[in-house]
Amino acid sequence: MSFVSNGDISLPFDTNRFEETMPVNKIIVEDVSKSYPIEHGEKNRVLENINLAVREKEFLCLVGPSGCGKTTLINILAGFLSPDSGRVLIDGQTITRPNPKYVAVFQDYGLFPWRTVLKNIKFGLEIQKVPTEKQDEIARSIIDLVQLTGFENRHPFELSGGMKQRVALARSLAVNPEIVFLDEPFNALDSVMRTKFQNDITTIWQQQQKTIILVTHDVEEAVYLSDRVAVMCPLPGRIKEVIEVDLPRPRDRRDKAFHCLKHDVLKAMSE
Amino acid sequence: MTLPKSNRTLRILLPYLTLVFVLALWQLVASLGWFLPALFPSPVDVWHATVEMWQSGSLFKHVSASLMRVFLGYLLSVLVAVPFGFILGQYRLLHDALTPLVQILRPISPIAWIPLAILWFGIGNKPAIFIIFITVFFPTLLTSAAAVRNIDPLIIKSAVNLGARNRDILVKVVLPATFPSIVIGLRVTLGIAWMIIVAAEMVGMQSGLGFMILDARNFLRIDRVVSGMVIVGLIGFILDRGMVFVENVIRVKWGYQSSF
Ligand SMILES: Nc1ncnc2c1ncn2[C@@H]1O[C@H](COP(=O)(O)OP(=O)(O)O)[C@@H](O)[C@H]1O
Ligand SMILES: [Mg+2]
Numbered sequence: 001m002s003f004v005s006n007g008d009i010s011l012p013f014d015t016n017r018f019e020e021t022m023p024v025n026k027i028i029v030e031d032v033s034k035s036y037p038i039e040h041g042e043k044n045r046v047l048e049n050i051n052l053a054v055r056e057k058e059f060l061c062l063v064g065p066s067g068c069g070k071t072t073l074i075n076i077l078a079g080f081l082s083p084d085s086g087r088v089l090i091d092g093q094t095i096t097r098p099n100p101k102y103v104a105v106f107q108d109y110g111l112f113p114w115r116t117v118l119k120n121i122k123f124g125l126e127i128q129k130v131p132t133e134k135q136d137e138i139a140r141s142i143i144d145l146v147q148l149t150g151f152e153n154r155h156p157f158e159l160s161g162g163m164k165q166r167v168a169l170a171r172s173l174a175v176n177p178e179i180v181f182l183d184e185p186f187n188a189l190d191s192v193m194r195t196k197f198q199n200d201i202t203t204i205w206q207q208q209q210k211t212i213i214l215v216t217h218d219v220e221e222a223v224y225l226s227d228r229v230a231v232m233c234p235l236p237g238r239i240k241e242v243i244e245v246d247l248p249r250p251r252d253r254r255d256k257a258f259h260c261l262k263h264d265v266l267k268a269m270s271e
Numbered sequence: 272m273t274l275p276k277s278n279r280t281l282r283i284l285l286p287y288l289t290l291v292f293v294l295a296l297w298q299l300v301a302s303l304g305w306f307l308p309a310l311f312p313s314p315v316d317v318w319h320a321t322v323e324m325w326q327s328g329s330l331f332k333h334v335s336a337s338l339m340r341v342f343l344g345y346l347l348s349v350l351v352a353v354p355f356g357f358i359l360g361q362y363r364l365l366h367d368a369l370t371p372l373v374q375i376l377r378p379i380s381p382i383a384w385i386p387l388a389i390l391w392f393g394i395g396n397k398p399a400i401f402i403i404f405i406t407v408f409f410p411t412l413l414t415s416a417a418a419v420r421n422i423d424p425l426i427i428k429s430a431v432n433l434g435a436r437n438r439d440i441l442v443k444v445v446l447p448a449t450f451p452s453i454v455i456g457l458r459v460t461l462g463i464a465w466m467i468i469v470a471a472e473m474v475g476m477q478s479g480l481g482f483m484i485l486d487a488r489n490f491l492r493i494d495r496v497v498s499g500m501v502i503v504g505l506i507g508f509i510l511d512r513g514m515v516f517v518e519n520v521i522r523v524k525w526g527y528q529s530s531f
Binding site: 110126 | 428430431432434435436439443447448525526
């Protein structure tokens with residue numbers, strides 16, 4: 001929402017109401033293709049004609065086998081790579097470079113090893129020159145949210161994979177982004193931790209009202225978490241199908257409808 | 272690790288005991304009369320020579336000359352080599368273009384630069400400072416270039432995504448990320464610089480600890496020669512400790528764990 005003054009002109013309709021009733025597309029991906037050169041002038045077509053619209057505050061999962069271009073797509077969406085053709089619009093603007101409003105958490109976390117958990121989380125706030133007391137306040141609440149209390153003064157090397165993942169997520173949430181991209185965030189976790197973290201992410205998403213794009217190769221996880229599942233397939237990487245998951249939350253994995261959807265996704269993947 | 276208390280006391284005392292033992296042995300050998308006293312001075316002789324040079328003021332003059340040259344040459348060199356190394360580490364093409372040149376210049380002993388240094392800079396402190404500059408420059412350049420290249424790109428990527436601009440990246444990411452590897456190099460090169468300055472002063476200077484040692488030898492004052500050597504060793508040790516201390520202060524400031 002912008003705070004541009006209306007002056008004397010009164011708008012013909014209430015823009016706020018309009019936003020609430022219409023599902024607004026937060027991200028629009030139009031005909032995005034990307035290839036990497038390989039020898040003999042040949043090209044590895046990693047993404048081909050990707051079209052996708054992500055709604056405001058939606059939880060969308062990208063599923064697909066390893067190597068189908070999920071990470072590449074995230075890199076394009078977050079502004080780290082530009083597509084060979086096509087474009088990505090976020091809030092109606094073509095994305096050309098990374099932006100703290102749209103933050104990505106990558107598979108290997110990228111934590112600052114010399115900083116403690118607390119200082120890692122504060123990094124983005126320091127950059128924005130947020131006053132110190134405010135930084136502390138934000139960091140505390142985020143630490144609470146991702147359940148890192150008691151680990152504030154640890155360094156990344158002292159943490160397990162799951163903890164590092166939480167720090168990386170917390171560091172991103174601290175700058176209050178509108179979109180969070182999560183690239184296979186649960187890979188380093190054992191199945192118990194994985195289930196717990198899935199529930200935590202759901203809670204965080206509900207509380208913080210973010211748009212979340214989460215990459216996974218686990219179909220059950222995708223169905224459990226998302227509003228919609230975008231199924232990708234390789235060679236060349238493309239979006240095969242987008243499946244709506246209209247199950248109420250909290251979801252039950254033993255539910256019949258859950259199994260049906262899981263089956264649908266698997267079918268789309270294997271076709 | 273916690274050792275039993277007596278064991279810990281022993282560990283603290285041990286280095287001093289070794290020193291005392293070596294001094295005693297040295298004194299013993301010297302007093303046995305196997306060697307001419309003029310060629311094998313005892314610790315007591317060396318002590319007397321040191322006091323004598325201190326009282327005449329010459330010791331202080333030479334020590335401060337050597338220290339000043341090392342400090343200036345070292346500081347100047349680090350201030351040029353580290354930023355230049357960062358640039359080199361970032362631009363592949365520049366790195367490839369300069370590597371052969373650097374690799375040829377690097378193995379030339381800094382001492383071999385003395386004739387040129389004196390011709391270019393005349394006599395006095397300038398050629399000595401130049402020699403130290405050369406000594407420190409190439410290793411520091413190469414370590415800082417390598418340190419930049421070894422930064423995990425994902426760290427930079429995260430920083431950029433969180434809104435960091437060029438200046439933030441340099442100050443908040445590149446400097447702290449490269450610090451541990453650069454500082455190891457800096458510590459080693461300070462030690463080397465100290466060794467080189469003594470050699471350089473023997474070859475081409477009219478003051479400094481190296482000159483003092485050589486001058487004493489010309490007067491066959493071996494007690495003074497040994498005194499000079501011991502002082503070089505002690506100062507080298509103190510410089511290294513100082514470096515560790517400074518390293519630790521910066522470490523803690525950036526949030527690294529203290530290495531103490
Ligand atoms: N920087 C790169 N240069 C060349 N090829 C790449 C690069 N990054 C990814 N690829 C290739 O693109 C394909 C998709 O990779 P990626 O997006 O990581 O897939 P996913 O995340 O789905 O496993 C792979 O075949 C990979 O080898
Ligand atoms: Mg991937």
